[in-house]
Amino acid sequence: MRYAHEVDKVRTAERALMARLPEGTLMRRAAAGLAAVCARLLSSGREVGLGVYGAPIVLLVGSGDNGGDALYAGAGLARRGARVTAILAGAKTHEGGLAALRAVGGRAVPATDEAGAAAEIDRADLIVDGMLGIGGRGGLREPYASLAVRAADSGAVVVACDLPSGIDASTGQVDGPAVQADVTVTFGTYKPGLLVDPGARHAGVVELVDIGLGPYLPDPDVCAPRGDDVAAWLPRPTHESDKYRRGVVGVLAGGEAFTGAAVLAVGGAVHGGAGMVRFASSEHPVELVRQRWPEAVTTVIGDSLDQVGRVQAWVAGPGLGTDERAEALLAQVLATDLPVLVDADGLTILSRRRDLLWRTPPTLLTPHAGELARLLGTDAAEVEARRLEHVRRAAEELNATVLLKGSTTVIAEAERPVRVNPTGTPWLATAGTGDVLSGLTGTLLAGGLPAIDAAAAGAYLHGLAGRLSADPNGAGAAPISAYDVVDALPAAFRTLSA
Ligand SMILES: NC(=O)C1=CN([C@@H]2O[C@H](COP(=O)(O)OP(=O)(O)OC[C@H]3O[C@@H](n4cnc5c(N)ncnc54)[C@H](OP(=O)(O)O)[C@@H]3O)[C@@H](O)[C@H]2O)[C@@H](O)CC1
Numbered sequence: 455m456r457y458a459h460e461v462d463k464v465r466t467a468e469r470a471l472m473a474r475l476p477e478g479t480l481m482r483r484a485a486a487g488l489a490a491v492c493a494r495l496l497s498s499g500r501e502v503g504l505g506v507y508g509a510p511i512v513l514l515v516g517s518g519d520n521g522g523d524a525l526y527a528g529a530g531l532a533r534r535g536a537r538v539t540a541i542l543a544g545a546k547t548h549e550g551g552l553a554a555l556r557a558v559g560g561r562a563v564p565a566t567d568e569a570g571a572a573a574e575i576d577r578a579d580l581i582v583d584g585m586l587g588i589g590g591r592g593g594l595r596e597p598y599a600s601l602a603v604r605a606a607d608s609g610a611v612v613v614a615c616d617l618p619s620g621i622d623a624s625t626g627q628v629d630g631p632a633v634q635a636d637v638t639v640t641f642g643t644y645k646p647g648l649l650v651d652p653g654a655r656h657a658g659v660v661e662l663v664d665i666g667l668g669p670y671l672p673d674p675d676v677c678a679p680r681g682d683d684v685a686a687w688l689p690r691p692t693h694e695s696d697k698y699r700r701g702v703v704g705v706l707a708g709g710e711a712f713t714g715a716a717v718l719a720v721g722g723a724v725h726g727g728a729g730m731v732r733f734a735s736s737e738h739p740v741e742l743v744r745q746r747w748p749e750a751v752t753t754v755i756g757d758s759l760d761q762v763g764r765v766q767a768w769v770a771g772p773g774l775g776t777d778e779r780a781e782a783l784l785a786q787v788l789a790t791d792l793p794v795l796v797d798a799d800g801l802t803i804l805s806r807r808r809d810l811l812w813r814t815p816p817t818l819l820t821p822h823a824g825e826l827a828r829l830l831g832t833d834a835a836e837v838e839a840r841r842l843e844h845v846r847r848a849a850e851e852l853n854a855t856v857l858l859k860g861s862t863t864v865i866a867e868a869e870r871p872v873r874v875n876p877t878g879t880p881w882l883a884t885a886g887t888g889d890v891l892s893g894l895t896g897t898l899l900a901g902g903l904p905a906i907d908a909a910a911a912g913a914y915l916h917g918l919a920g921r922l923s924a925d926p927n928g929a930g931a932a933p934i935s936a937y938d939v940v941d942a943l944p945a946a947f948r949t950l951s952a
């Protein structure tokens with residue numbers, strides 16, 4: 455698991471640690487870690503033997519300690535022969551850092567010398583962004599904004615110090631131009647903004663440098679599971695397993711108007727490891743599901759679920775419609791004492807029937823931004839801009855575990871750190887992939903996983919299946935269909951058991 459902490463918690467932990475160490479120790483640790491990553495990048499990208507020596511490096515230096523880190527790191531690189539130029543962009547500059555750089559032959563130019571600064575940036579092999587760290591607030595002011603744009607256009611490798619300037623460390627919000635990093639070297643702990651879009655998109659590969667903060671950090675605000683976490687949550691069949699013990703998932707989906715969603719949700723469930731899938735719907739979708747998934751046990755229902763056999767969890771909503779009958783069926787599912795995943799049309803119904811969520815067993819909602827906006831009475835752009843805030847609010851107000859889909863899938867449950875899904879690909883943004891996710895995740899619920907683990911594991915495997923189907927051998931990506939994602943689920947599972 456990668457753990458992330460908001461700015462206030464990082465500052466409190468840093469203060470506690472600093473009180474026990476000689477002044478400047480933490481900055482030296484941070485700078486040494488940053489310089490080591492820069493040296494490695496220069497060595498791997500250049501002819502053997504060149505490495506750091508002679509490499510033109512630019513430091514973009516702001517007024518705070520983030521600039522101090524960059525200057526000390528630059529001094530370390532200059533000591534190894536790099537040609538380091540600091541562009542001083544803040545109203546003031548970290549004095550010790552600047553003196554250290556100058557002492558080993560580094561140069562400094564003020565950002566007010568626009569032509570000089572631009573020429574240095576264009577010549578650089580590597581640019582260190584030390585403009586803003588956890589002290590950044592709101593959109594970048596000048597000259598930071600122009601420097602961020604210039605750095606992005608330069609073709610140099612951009613390494614962000616602690617976080618890319620212009621992203622909000624605690625939320626990932628980006629307001630206007632922000633540094634686009636190839637690598638971010640972050641100190642002490644991950645920051646939520648490095649894991650959640652839009653900030654995560656700016657961070658590139660994130661490397662954590664240990665500065666000794668660990669013992670002083672409280673519980674994380676956000677965490678991102680790794681493959682081994684997910685592998686540990688997944689149920690594995692044993693010799694004692696039978697189809698009932700592995701988990702029977704009920705899928706209430708599809709109607710006369712929409713049939714594809716049902717076929718895809720059942721596909722996600724079948725390939726998600728269900729002992730059995732029971733599919734309940736009207737005649738036409740039942741016929742199509744039987745043709746495509748003979749493994750599923752189907753029941754044609756009217757307005758009651760009484761004829762459907764026992765299940766351990768329900769998936770309700772994809773293609774279900776939003777009329778009175780759909781509402782009544784959803785109400786029956788939510789009146790059971792079983793875990794229930796509600797998606798798509800089911801969520802539309804819930805936005806007018808929030809009372810259906812007053813229940814004790816686990817409820818997992820899987821909205822995209824538009825559906826969550828409807829549930830919360832706000833608009834989708836607001837949700838997209840502040841995904842963490844909205845998913846947390848939804849979990850609290852709706853008495854449910856909430857998985858918010860989109861460019862970074864985030865999962866919230868009251869009083870737990872938000873889980874962020876690290877897999878996934880924009881190629882998944884195609885109709886029907888959400889239905890696959892709901893079938894897969896509902897199956898994990900039926901397999902006995904707590905809602906938050908089922909959601910995190912479902913998102914992880916679904917994202918991996920998206921990547922594997924878009925770019926199966928790393929040779930380049932191609933568009934995928936939702937069916938491709940269903941087909942790639944076994945390969946996604948296999949990567950976790952390797
Ligand atoms: N603490 C520690 O122990 C350790 C900390 N470490 C390092 O320190 C970093 C935090 O340093 P920090 O607190 O000095 O803040 P930092 O991010 O450099 O910037 C603050 C300045 O930016 C300005 N500013 C703000 N927003 C702006 C905007 N939008 N556009 C333009 N300007 C803006 C703001 O100016 P103001 O708005 O107040 O005028 C203020 O002067 C941290 O990320 C890590 O790298 C490591 O060495 C490890 C040990």
Ligand SMILES: Nc1ncnc2c1ncn2[C@@H]1O[C@H](COP(=O)(O)OP(=O)(O)O)[C@@H](O)[C@H]1O
Pocket residue numbers: 798822858859860861862863878879880881882883884885886887888889890891916
């Ligand atoms: N920009 C994106 N980057 C990564 N994944 C995305 C992006 N946009 C959408 N997705 C994923 O694609 C899937 C789409 O689901 P959804 O919106 O419910 O579509 P549908 O209802 O058509 O199935 C979700 O898993 C979502 O997380």
Ligand SMILES: [K+]
Pocket residue numbers: 520583584585586587614615616617618619
């Ligand atoms: K930075």
